[in-house]
Amino acid sequence: MQVHRARQEIRERGAELAIVGNGAPPFARAFREDLGLDVPLYTDPSLETYRALAFHRGLVRTVLSPRTWAHAVRALASGFLQGRTQGDPLQLGGVVVVCPDGTVAYRHASAEAGDHPPIADILAALGPRPAAAPTKTRQGSTRGAIQ
Amino acid sequence: MVMKRIPDALAHATVLDDSGAAQPLASLWAERPAVLVFVRHFG
Numbered sequence: 001m002q003v004h005r006a007r008q009e010i011r012e013r014g015a016e017l018a019i020v021g022n023g024a025p026p027f028a029r030a031f032r033e034d035l036g037l038d039v040p041l042y043t044d045p046s047l048e049t050y051r052a053l054a055f056h057r058g059l060v061r062t063v064l065s066p067r068t069w070a071h072a073v074r075a076l077a078s079g080f081l082q083g084r085t086q087g088d089p090l091q092l093g094g095v096v097v098v099c100p101d102g103t104v105a106y107r108h109a110s111a112e113a114g115d116h117p118p119i120a121d122i123l124a125a126l127g128p129r130p131a132a133a134p135t136k137t138r139q140g141s142t143r144g145a146i147q
Numbered sequence: 148m149v150m151k152r153i154p155d156a157l158a159h160a161t162v163l164d165d166s167g168a169a170q171p172l173a174s175l176w177a178e179r180p181a182v183l184v185f186v187r188h189f190g
Contacts, residue, residue: 014180016179018182021188042162049185052154052160053157089187100177110187122182
């Protein structure tokens with residue numbers, strides 16, 4: 001996902017984008033710097049927010065999922081499960097759109113590593129962009145016409 | 148599962164910004180809808 005473009009499209013629909021991870025704050029800082037992120041970034045090392053949103057967690061869905069099979073052996077051999085990743089290696093993420101009244105306009109829980117929702121689905125949940133203001137000239141107007 | 152409203156645990160949750168300062172998660176949707184992308188891990 002092109003984060004900056006997504007952020008723009010989200011803002012045009014009156015919403016704001018933020019990213020939440022689960023590693024320690026220094027890793028969040030490094031993540032922000034590595035990606036040149038302009039978007040608000042937070043972290044929840046306790047994972048209570050992931051649990052509250054019922055996001056998935058587990059070995060099969062993460063390390064052993066078919067999409068990551070090619071990397072699984074290498075990852076396990078390099079200590080993937082021994083806490084060298086910057087967060088919980090077994091936790092999956094997702095996306096949620098929350099309105100000011102607390103209603104959930106959209107929720108997607110990643111079913112396995114690499115499962116991300118299309119940005120179009122998120123934008124659809126936010127509703128259309130507000131219509132552009134109508135122009136003041138009417139058809140047939142001589143405004144601007146060469147006299 | 149369909150989640151129509153955020154659970155209380157989410158409404159009262161606190162997250163940390165990248166300097167370690169605590170922030171109520173609910174502040175992110177207080178004034179406008181928030182699109183929250185939860186990532187697997189940072190590194």
